Amino acid sequence: MHHIWHDVVHSFVHADKGVIHLTKELALKPGIVVKEYVAGKRKKYFNPFSYLVLTVAISAFLTHYFHLMENNSQSVNPVTELSSKYFNLILFIGVPISSFYMWLLFRKKGYNYAENLTFQAFIGGFRVVFFILIFTPLVLLFRQYYFYVLSIYMLAWFIFTAWAKVQFFGGPKWLTIFKAFLVILFxxxxMTLILSLVAYFLIKRQP
Incomplete structure (x- = not known):
């Protein structure tokens, strides 16, 4: 147990490649971190897919504990209900989907799908920071303005992901930002289409 606990703590606080170090680096230079990782400089960074699993678990806990996907509306939307119930699964599914659209829109940059998937794992993992610092406190304080809070969160998230893509892909900034918007939109x-179909078939199966 001593060795297990040491490894767990070490994975978080290791000065060169722990979770805290990776989170700090992603906050300062997200696109550069991913570029270095796919170029082979991997020993200095925590594994992106392990990072994604860990941070999605934290996001799912916060969502469930504080009911972050719920607003004050009287009617319950089946899609919203599914989103709240399977929030962690939705975050995971969104990573390969967004990776596909990013690969499609930025394919001339020469990165393959796996490298785009690595980018989304890193950036998707960092999303927990936005949950903790922006979304969670705003929802708890201003739940009556839920959709405004959601809009602020989505805008902040878009700005961050666009900045990361500018660092990672380079090229004309306006074009990269536009494509970053299309990746999120598509x-x-x-995801809305998938959730709507699942909700439809679940409702249809009910007696």
Whole structure:
């Protein structure tokens, strides 16, 4: 147990490649971190997919404990209900979907799908920071303005992901930002379609 506990703590606080170090680096230079990782400089960073699993678990806990996907509306939307119930699964599914759209829109940059998937794992993992610092406190304090809070969160998240893509892909900034917007838009549309179909078939199966 001593060795297990040592490894767990070490994975968080290791000065060169722990979770805290990775989170700090992603906050300062997200696109550069991913670029270095896919270029082979991997020993200095925590594994992106382990990071994604860990941070999605934290996000799912916060969502469930504080009921972050619920607003004051009287009617319950089946899609929203599914989103709240399977929030962690939705975050995971969104990563390969957004990776596909990013690979499709930025394919001329020469990165393959696996490298785009690595990018989304890193950036998707960092999303927990936005949950803790922006979304969670705003929802708890201003739940009556839920959709305004959600809009602020989505805008902040878009700015961060666009900045990360500018660092990672380079090229004309306006074009990269526009494509970053399309990646989020297409991903959101695809996820909404999937959730709507699942909700439809679940309702249809009810007696």
């Amino acid at each position: 991903t959101q549309m695809t």
